[in-house]
Amino acid sequence: MKQGHDTSVNNKEHVLVCLSASPTNRRIIYEASELASAFNASFTALYVQKEQENTLPSEEEMRLQNNIRYAEDKGATITTVIGENVSYQIAEFARVSKVTKIVIGRSNTSRYHFWERQTLTDQLIAIATDIDIYIIPDSKTDIKVNQKNWKLAEQIIPTWKDLLITALLLVAMTGFGILFSNLGFTESNIITVYILGVLINAILTRSHLCSFISSFCSVLLFNYFFTEPRLTFHAYEPGYSVTFIIMLIAALLTGSLAYRLKDSARESSRAAFRTKVLFDTNQLLQKSRTVDEVLNVTANQAILLSNCDVYIYPVDEGKLGNGYMYSKDSGAATEISLKDSEEEVLKWVLDNKKRAGYSTKVYSKAKCLYLAIRINGTVYGIMGIAADRIFSSFEYSVILSILGECALAIENIKNEKAKEEAAVMAENEKLRANLLRTISHDLRTPLTSISGNASNLLYHYKVLDDDTREQIFTDIYDESDWLIRLVENLLSVTRIENGEMQISRTPEVLDDVIDEAMKHIDRNKTEHNITIDRPDDIVVAEMDAKLIIQVIINIVNNAIKYTPKGSDIKVGYYAKGEDVLISIADNGPGMNDQMKEHAFDMFYTGQNKIADSKKSMGLGLALCKAVVEAHGGSIYIESNTPSGCIVTFRLKKGEVVLDE
Numbered sequence: 001m002k003q004g005h006d007t008s009v010n011n012k013e014h015v016l017v018c019l020s021a022s023p024t025n026r027r028i029i030y031e032a033s034e035l036a037s038a039f040n041a042s043f044t045a046l047y048v049q050k051e052q053e054n055t056l057p058s059e060e061e062m063r064l065q066n067n068i069r070y071a072e073d074k075g076a077t078i079t080t081v082i083g084e085n086v087s088y089q090i091a092e093f094a095r096v097s098k099v100t101k102i103v104i105g106r107s108n109t110s111r112y113h114f115w116e117r118q119t120l121t122d123q124l125i126a127i128a129t130d131i132d133i134y135i136i137p138d139s140k141t142d143i144k145v146n147q148k149n150w151k152l153a154e155q156i157i158p159t160w161k162d163l164l165i166t167a168l169l170l171v172a173m174t175g176f177g178i179l180f181s182n183l184g185f186t187e188s189n190i191i192t193v194y195i196l197g198v199l200i201n202a203i204l205t206r207s208h209l210c211s212f213i214s215s216f217c218s219v220l221l222f223n224y225f226f227t228e229p230r231l232t233f234h235a236y237e238p239g240y241s242v243t244f245i246i247m248l249i250a251a252l253l254t255g256s257l258a259y260r261l262k263d264s265a266r267e268s269s270r271a272a273f274r275t276k277v278l279f280d281t282n283q284l285l286q287k288s289r290t291v292d293e294v295l296n297v298t299a300n301q302a303i304l305l306s307n308c309d310v311y312i313y314p315v316d317e318g319k320l321g322n323g324y325m326y327s328k329d330s331g332a333a334t335e336i337s338l339k340d341s342e343e344e345v346l347k348w349v350l351d352n353k354k355r356a357g358y359s360t361k362v363y364s365k366a367k368c369l370y371l372a373i374r375i376n377g378t379v380y381g382i383m384g385i386a387a388d389r390i391f392s393s394f395e396y397s398v399i400l401s402i403l404g405e406c407a408l409a410i411e412n413i414k415n416e417k418a419k420e421e422a423a424v425m426a427e428n429e430k431l432r433a434n435l436l437r438t439i440s441h442d443l444r445t446p447l448t449s450i451s452g453n454a455s456n457l458l459y460h461y462k463v464l465d466d467d468t469r470e471q472i473f474t475d476i477y478d479e480s481d482w483l484i485r486l487v488e489n490l491l492s493v494t495r496i497e498n499g500e501m502q503i504s505r506t507p508e509v510l511d512d513v514i515d516e517a518m519k520h521i522d523r524n525k526t527e528h529n530i531t532i533d534r535p536d537d538i539v540v541a542e543m544d545a546k547l548i549i550q551v552i553i554n555i556v557n558n559a560i561k562y563t564p565k566g567s568d569i570k571v572g573y574y575a576k577g578e579d580v581l582i583s584i585a586d587n588g589p590g591m592n593d594q595m596k597e598h599a600f601d602m603f604y605t606g607q608n609k610i611a612d613s614k615k616s617m618g619l620g621l622a623l624c625k626a627v628v629e630a631h632g633g634s635i636y637i638e639s640n641t642p643s644g645c646i647v648t649f650r651l652k653k654g655e656v657v658l659d660e
Contacts, residue, residue: 013041507654563588
């Protein structure tokens with residue numbers, strides 16, 4: 001049978017197999033896995049732990065763990081529930097989980113008396129009438145006898161501590177009885193004192209024999225000290241024999257009920273604690289944003305559940321990394337080298353995706369129980385638990401649930417990261433597509449102009465007059481200059497976005513920087529009124545002069561392109577606190593709010609018409625923003641009064657250093 005058949009399950013079919021510590025349970029699991037595979041169904045293995053079943057003998061516990069692991073290897077989802085009525089718990093779980101088929105073993109042993117309760121199989125058939133039940137012969141005689149003998153020994157044989165508590169309580173109750181007798185209390189009051197003692201004894205001790213001893217001795221002590229003739233075991237009143245019998249029965253019933261309530265309360269508190277651990281794990285994992293945070297949460301929750309030191313070894317792209325040891329005392333993580341760990345066991349767990357180490361058949365002498373943090377066949381890490389005991393089936397199922405939650409959280413984080421990377425790649429592809437479309441469309445006009453003018457010069461040079469030839473040369477120069485600036489902007493934006501451009505900031509005098517920028521402004525600047533507003537003091541800013549010159553050129557050229565001839569363009573700069581502000585203002589048509597919001601986006605050109613009919617590619621202001629932010633500054637656009645725009649960018653103020 002192929003493991004992991006539940007990767008493409010039929011949602012209408014769900015197979016449930018019942019787990020036990022029976023030696024033949026392995027066969028039942030196999031038959032159930034074959035059934036699930038045949039129907040391509042979901043596969044769940046359920047273990048019902050009785051409320052009074054704290055632990056099993058080591059041999060039975062080991063067999064149960066092996067059966068659970070075998071079911072897990074067959075692709076089953078392991079689930080444990082607690083309840084005294086096993087058949088009801090199975091039927092209720094099947095109803096909630098929408099199970100369609102149940103596979104269970106039938107014991108070959110028969111009832112000894114007709115008044116005994118129905119077998120588990122018969123009860124389940126009677127309850128789950130709408131579910132297909134497949135019964136596999138299962139011999140349990142030996143294991144039932146062993147379990148009964150073990151439970152009987154645990155419940156009967158008392159410890160010295162229990163015997164001492166019983167004796168002290170009997171002495172204390174007798175003392176209270178003598179005190180109440182001297183105070184004139186009736187015998188019925190003294191009887192309640194002894195019954196109270198039996199109840200307290202049941203709460204403080206574990207052995208049922210102590211409860212019987214306490215009940216029997218209470219009757220004897222009451223007869224010896226408080227019935228006539230006193231200090232003897234005789235009684236004058238014939239009705240005392242009935243009183244003694246009723247007192248003994250009441251004491252026994254009280255003790256038995258107290259033991260049952262104590263066991264139920266103990267199991268309820270344990271179940272509530274483990275449920276809280278799972279709930280807290282889920283809540284903490286939802287808040288985790290990185291793989292390290294997820295592993296930290298998982299380790300600390302495992303410590304809380306097992307009270308053992310925990311080791312976590314992350315797995316990245318199928319390779320083990322250095323691990324972290326989380327102390328059960330402090331929860332602090334200490335990095336440990338893979339070479340200092342049980343590397344051979346770790347690699348086996350990684351390769352086989354199964355547990356190994358302590359309490360298993362594989363590397364059983366290892367100091368830790370190693371479990372794979374995996375989901376859908378992918379291992380994201382390995383957890384080692386430095387346990388000195390065998391975990392119960394319920395504890396083991398909770399640990400597996402924690403590991404499953406951990407693997408799911410890591411997978412979600414990786415999926416989110418993959419989505420982000422895919423979104424970035426999609427955005428990059430979109431930018432590339434926009435770039436190709438824009439280049440193919442917008443470069444056609446200047447290239448056609450250059451090609452046509454060159455063709456005229458080549459074939460008609462001699463018949464053209466000087467003015468015409470000069471105009472053609474000017475057009476070729478302008479078109480070539482536009483293409484050169486375009487390529488420079490593209491290269492600059494790409495380098496800054498990829499982090500390849502080195503920014504070398506030095507103190508520069510803004511007067512010199514702006515004068516240099518004005519020398520390279522578009523030839524159409526003569527058609528506009530460009531002025532420079534210079535402050536009285538020298539203004540120095542920290543910058544890469546070559547890049548800031550390009551920023552100023554781009555902003556001024558942008559103003560020239562998008563304003564009509566004769567417009568005023570004003571370049572100003574001044575110091576403000578620790579910053580220097582450079583602004584370029586025009587009195588053109590200006591921008592609306594939507595255009596201002598997208599003005600610094602690549603390939604955004606707005607809806608303005610350019611005077612020379614060449615369309616801008618929308619790279620100038622995008623480059624300006626990238627350069628300014630690379631300097632640690634900011635850039636923004638405001639409306640000018642009464643019309644036009646003001647583009648302002650901010651740089652860090654520099655200091656003038658004088659060499660003496």
